[in-house]
Amino acid sequence: MDFYGFYTGEIFDAYEWLGAHYSPESTIFRTFAPQAQKAELVLPDRVIPMQKIYNGQFYEAEVKNLPAGTKYEYRIHANGGYIDHCDPYGYAMELRPNHKSILCDLGEFRFTDDEWMKKRSDMINKPLNIYEMHAGSFRKPGNNPDDWYNYEELADSLIPYLKECGYNYVEFLPLCEHPCDESWGYQTTGYFSPTSRYGTPEQLMKLIDELHANGIGAILDFVPVHFAVDNYGLSKYDGSALYEYPNNDVGRSEWGSCNFMHSRGEVKSFLQSSANYWLKEYHFDGLRMDAISRIIFWQGDERRGVNSNALDFVKKMNKYLKKQNQGCILIAEDSTSFKCITQDTEKGGLGFDYKWDLGWMNDTLSYFALPPEKRCENYHKLTFSMMYFGDENYLLPLSHDEVVHGKGTIANKMYGSYEEKLSQAKALYMYMTVHPGKKLNFMGNELAQIREWDEKRQQDFELLNNPKHKMFHDYMKELNQLYLNHSAMFEEDYEKNGFEWADCNQKEKLIYAMLRRSEKETLLAVFNFGGETQKDYTLKIQNTEKADLLLCTDDERFGGTTTENTKLFEFNDGTLTCSLPPYCGLIFKLKSN
Numbered sequence: 001m002d003f004y005g006f007y008t009g010e011i012f013d014a015y016e017w018l019g020a021h022y023s024p025e026s027t028i029f030r031t032f033a034p035q036a037q038k039a040e041l042v043l044p045d046r047v048i049p050m051q052k053i054y055n056g057q058f059y060e061a062e063v064k065n066l067p068a069g070t071k072y073e074y075r076i077h078a079n080g081g082y083i084d085h086c087d088p089y090g091y092a093m094e095l096r097p098n099h100k101s102i103l104c105d106l107g108e109f110r111f112t113d114d115e116w117m118k119k120r121s122d123m124i125n126k127p128l129n130i131y132e133m134h135a136g137s138f139r140k141p142g143n144n145p146d147d148w149y150n151y152e153e154l155a156d157s158l159i160p161y162l163k164e165c166g167y168n169y170v171e172f173l174p175l176c177e178h179p180c181d182e183s184w185g186y187q188t189t190g191y192f193s194p195t196s197r198y199g200t201p202e203q204l205m206k207l208i209d210e211l212h213a214n215g216i217g218a219i220l221d222f223v224p225v226h227f228a229v230d231n232y233g234l235s236k237y238d239g240s241a242l243y244e245y246p247n248n249d250v251g252r253s254e255w256g257s258c259n260f261m262h263s264r265g266e267v268k269s270f271l272q273s274s275a276n277y278w279l280k281e282y283h284f285d286g287l288r289m290d291a292i293s294r295i296i297f298w299q300g301d302e303r304r305g306v307n308s309n310a311l312d313f314v315k316k317m318n319k320y321l322k323k324q325n326q327g328c329i330l331i332a333e334d335s336t337s338f339k340c341i342t343q344d345t346e347k348g349g350l351g352f353d354y355k356w357d358l359g360w361m362n363d364t365l366s367y368f369a370l371p372p373e374k375r376c377e378n379y380h381k382l383t384f385s386m387m388y389f390g391d392e393n394y395l396l397p398l399s400h401d402e403v404v405h406g407k408g409t410i411a412n413k414m415y416g417s418y419e420e421k422l423s424q425a426k427a428l429y430m431y432m433t434v435h436p437g438k439k440l441n442f443m444g445n446e447l448a449q450i451r452e453w454d455e456k457r458q459q460d461f462e463l464l465n466n467p468k469h470k471m472f473h474d475y476m477k478e479l480n481q482l483y484l485n486h487s488a489m490f491e492e493d494y495e496k497n498g499f500e501w502a503d504c505n506q507k508e509k510l511i512y513a514m515l516r517r518s519e520k521e522t523l524l525a526v527f528n529f530g531g532e533t534q535k536d537y538t539l540k541i542q543n544t545e546k547a548d549l550l551l552c553t554d555d556e557r558f559g560g561t562t563t564e565n566t567k568l569f570e571f572n573d574g575t576l577t578c579s580l581p582p583y584c585g586l587i588f589k590l591k592s593n
Contacts, residue, residue, distance in 0.1 A: 003054060009268030009313065012276040012320055015192055018058075019089030022068060022105045029061045031074050031087065032266065033238035040075040042084055047075065071100040073232070078239020085232050086189060088270065092201055093177040093193040099232045101193070109205045111283055113212035120217065120285055120327035122353045123169075124393065127490040128329075128438035129480055130219065131167035132399055133158075134184060135175065135198050137455050138443055145181075145456035150199030151207040159214050165446055165473075166480025170211065171219040171288055173400065175204070176274075179230050181455055184400070186290060187257050188223055189233035191274040194282075201282075208283050217285040219329060220278050224271050224314070225291045226257040234258070243267055250298060262295070263309035272317040279325040286329030287321075289314075289352075293336045302336065311350070318351030329353050331395060342393040357394035357437060360385040365402065368414050368428055372510060372531040379507040382431070382529075386499065389436060393494050396432055397440040403453045411448040420531075422448055422468060423560070423583040426475055426553040427527060430585035433483050434514060434525040436493045448472040468559050475558035482551055482587065491518035502526075502539060509534050511580065523550070524588040528580035539576045546591035547571040554581040 001017035002010070020029045029041050029050070034057035039050040041061040050059035059074075071094065073084045086093055090101030111117075136148045139157050149157070162170060174185025177193040185195065194204045208218050227234050227243065234243045235258055244258040245251035253259050261267050278284045291300070295314055298304035318330055332341050332352040343349025367381040403409045414421040414428070425448055432439060444459045448469050451460055463469035483489045492498025502513035502524060510530035516523045524547065528534050541547070552568065554560030561581060562568060568586065569578045578586065 006269045007265045009265035009272075009316075011269050012272050012317075012324070014269045014273040015089045015277050019087055019091065019192065020072065020101065020103050022066070022103050024065070026062055026064050027066045027103060029063070029072070029074075029087075031059050031076075031089075032057060033059060033074075033076050033078075033242070035078060035238040035240040035242070037077045037239075039077065042073045042075050044071055050074075066103060068103055068105055070103040072103060073100045076238055083231055083236075085237060086193075088234055088237065089192050090190060091192055093190045093196055095196045096179045096181075099179070099189065099230070101190075102196075104201055106201060106281060109202045109209075111205065111209050113209050113283060116212040116215075117283065117326070122327060122329055123438065124353070124494065125491050127484045128169060128395075129167050129483055130169045130171050130395075130438070130440040131162055131165070131443060132171045132173070132397075132440050133443040134173045134400065134453075134455055136181075137453070137458055139461070140458040148197050151194075151203035152199065154198065155207045155210045159210060159216065162216055163214060165477050166484055167441075168215065168484060169217040169219060169285070171440065172221060174221045174223055174290075176223070179228055179233075183228075184455060185221065186223055187226070187228040187255065189228045189230055191227075191270070192277055205282055212283065217329075218283075219286040219288055219331070220282075220284045221290060222275060222278070222287040223290045224260065224275070224317075225294045226253040226255065226259050229256065229258055243270070253294065254299070259294070259299075262307070262313045268313050268317075271313070272320065275317060275321060276324065279321060279328050285327070286331060286353075288331040288333060290333050292332040292334040292341070292350075292352075293338075296334065296336055296338045300336075315345045315350055319345045322351065332356065334358075339391065353393060354395040354438060355392045356397045356399075356440075357385065357389075357392075358397070359388070360394070360435070360437075361397055361399075361402065364428065364432070365398075365410075365413055368424055368529075371415050372529070375510050375529060376507050379510065380504075382512060383501065383504045385435070386501070389499075390494075390496070394436075395438040395440060396435060398432070398442060398445060399440060400442045400453060403442055403444065403449075405452075407452070409449050409452060410445045412450055416531075419468075420583065422472055423553070424529075426472065426558060427529065427583050427585045429476065429479060430525065430551070430553055430587065431512075431527060433479055433489065434516060434523070434587065436499045436516075438490075438493065439483070446473060446476040471557065471559040475553065475555075478551060478558075486521065486523060486550075486589075487518035488516040488521045488523040491520075502541070506537075509537070511537055513539055522590045522592070524576075524590055525585060526576075526578055526580065526588075527585045529583065531582045533582060534578075534580040537578045537580055539578075541574055541576060541590065543593050544571075544574055544590045545593045547576055547588040548591070550587045550589055552584070552586050554584045560584075 005011040039059040087101040092102035177190030294300040295310040340349035345351040414424040
């Protein structure tokens with residue numbers, strides 16, 4: 001290991017030297033504990049003293065003929081006592097509430113995805129439709145909350161479902177080992193250990209390999225800001241604040257967890273090695289980084305000022321990850337107005353490919369929660385996003401955060417009766433699909449699920465036995481396929497030519513019309529977000545001789561009232577005339593003169 005680089009925060013491969021490195025003949029264990037008085041390796045049948053090496057801040061032990069699967073931990077002596085810790089760089093861990101590390105050989109599995117890895121890209125000019133999911137509650141083998149499909153078994157049901165539904169990427173809520181199910185993985189103890197809830201490291205590799213074989217990318221939710229407080233983890237690892245701040249004012253997060261001290265080189269090397277590890281060793285195609293606002297500002301509070309050390313860390317990390325992992329995608333979950341999140345680091349940006357557009361999400365959902373008579377005065381909640389859209393490469397999220405803790409599901413947030421909610425949810429999703437920006441939808445939303453997400457229960461797939469939800473699901477599948485197969489929806493997401501308001505001046509009628517363009521085609525979407533039919537709405541479209549209807553949210557196939565014989569529109573002399581049902585959206589393909 002480059003020790004100077006480790007201390008200065010320059011290396012991305014610390015896991016190749018630190019941790020437990022297995023061979024059938026001999027395994028070497030190494031840990032970094034500069035303030036420890038001594039360290040011991042605790043095995044199931046013995047305790048072995050570890051020797052100080054290099055400058056006395058690292059400890060090492062070599063053990064002959066240990067089998068893979070052996071459980072171990074480090075006994076760190078400090079401050080007149082000792083605490084047994086899991087290996088910060090360990091490759092696997094026990095299922096909670098147990099917490100020992102597990103010896104394993106990462107080199108056993110051989111990926112078969114060379115072609116995918118060579119061709120993958122950041123998807124800037126391609127369709128990116130992400131299915132966000134919690135691996136333990138997508139489907140369950142039984143009613144026991146602690147029963148889960150393993151990674152391989154998950155592939156059997158997940159991959160066909162993603163292909164059927166039109167999602168070309170899947171984003172997993174954090175899979176790093178974590179002690180508390182209710183944290184969903186956002187409070188981590190094993191930054192190099194895939195959670196044992198769903199199986200072994202090899203099984204996770206097989207899942208990623210199988211996703212790639214089926215043309216589906218995999219993104220991992222990564223938590224670079226804070227970690228779990230459990231005393232067997234990183235907290236006060238060597239008796240001192242080794243990974244965290246020494247004072248609680250900035251040392252504890254709003255979630256009660258420990259904040260990483262990003263000014264320390266050893267912490268930088270740890271975190272960026274973890275990020276690189278998941279991309280390199282597991283072939284994940286990207287990382288969605290959580291709570292970036294807490295990296296930008298102290299405690300996420302703009303009034304406290306910019307945390308320049310943390311910003312330098314994330315810039316350097318992103319630059320390296322992009323350079324060393326061809327085509328990987330880096331996504332920031334950030335709620336601030338800080339500039340240049342998705343600008344290249346060479347130009348002063350943070351180097352992310354995308355930023356979650358949480359402003360769009362909040363404005364859109366609050367609009368659809370209003371009764372129609374209130375939407376008139378809030379008409380421009382739906383146009384405001386395009387005022388700032390050019391500032392970043394935005395991704396539109398309807399994520400797990402919006403369907404828990406009493407917020408209601410996406411369908412349930414819609415105003416009105418049960419039937420009105422389903423109609424509006426279909427219109428909302430068409431609006432989301434036509435709006436510039438890549439897409440992310442949390443599992444269950446595609447079913448118009450009414451029950452809030454609960455990590456202990458699988459998604460309500462029995463809703464597909466209900467004709468209304470089955471038709472909603474069919475609609476979502478068709479909408480997603482339309483997105484994937486029409487270049488106007490994605491090719492120029494971040495170019496001025498890619499989008500134009502065709503009409504955003506129908507405040508009283510609650511009608512919106514927008515154009516999407518690519519080199520190959522032009523699409524038009526027209527929406528009526530009011531509760532009354534709007535007859536004879538006209539729209540002049542220049543240089544167009546024909547309009548073909550591609551999709552209608554009110555189609556009877558999807559539970560609406562529009563039949564094959566319903567005359568929804570006419571197009572004559574460059575003018576489109578529509579009769580728009582309540583809470584309806586239409587997408588047309590335009591043919592130019």
